[in-house]
Amino acid sequence: MLAKLEPHLPISDRHELDVPQKRGVWWSSQQQHMVHWFSDAVTRGSGAFTRAEPNTSAHTTL
Template sequence: MNEIDLDVKKFARILGKLEEHLEVSDAFEDAVVGQSERRWSSQREHMTSWFRGQRTTGSGAYTRNKPNHSAKRAYNRLQSPEGLLWIAEALGADTELVRAAADEALAAKPNQSRCAVIRRHLPWPMIAELATSRTRWRRR
């Protein structure tokens, strides 16, 4: 079975229309990232920028040999547990599922382990289905 993939630019547009601050992902971010360490006004800003930037070769510590057009690849490589949670919550994933992923991820260290825990609860096929169902709903 082929999984749904989206172009990163389209996925960034979808994310850019979602709620900026949400209960579970904001609480998780407060628990793992200090206020002084935040470089974004919201995870919506962070994630739309991240996915949009995938279409380039990046810069600084985020360079890559060639642009990435796959939102699936970008999601599965993303090392931002607070971003992963926000994406799922903002797209309308079940709140209890998002909360369970956040709770389990809080107990995990280092950051890569937190991301793996979250993706185990909130895998790309679920995210892609939520994203595509939102765009189908909006076209009606």
Template sequence: MLTSPVEDDFSTVEFARRLRALAAHLPLSDAFERDLPQLRGTWWTSQREHMVRWFESQDSHGSGAYSRRARNTSARTTYNRLLAPAAILWMAEALGEDRAVVEAAADAARAETNARKRPALLRRHLPWSRIAELARA
């Protein structure tokens, strides 16, 4: 089990590399995305494509609406700022989290009527410490 903040982090580029090797479409996260799609701004064909690009782009100053003063090289920080529920579920499922855990998280998110609360709710079910543990396995 990972214990210290340093041990449970990755660079955003390294984490993106790990995500790139995972399956693009999976049953639970695909179903969730069909049930609760992102309403605008979708340019990706899969959550894998979305998350690989998102994590890679953090190690820059960004552009346009996604400009930032300082580069972010922490995958942990990026995950904890992520506001895309389907992406959170996809990462957990793709990294091999137990199906029952992913299903419970998805069910809880579906039951949450306030869309702005879903990402935090999902992170309570699927915290970064678990995502990092799965990514290291």
């Protein structure tokens, strides 16, 4: 569902302004960031998203 959204929505753009990242970011939108985060959740992840076990629970993701 997230991948089908427009990359820039008022709520996510406002979040970027209100809670800026402390370091440089690789993503161009929160949509891109979250699509990547969720796609890595079912794996052991990579980089900053590395985890000991894959996450296959929507409840845990929240």
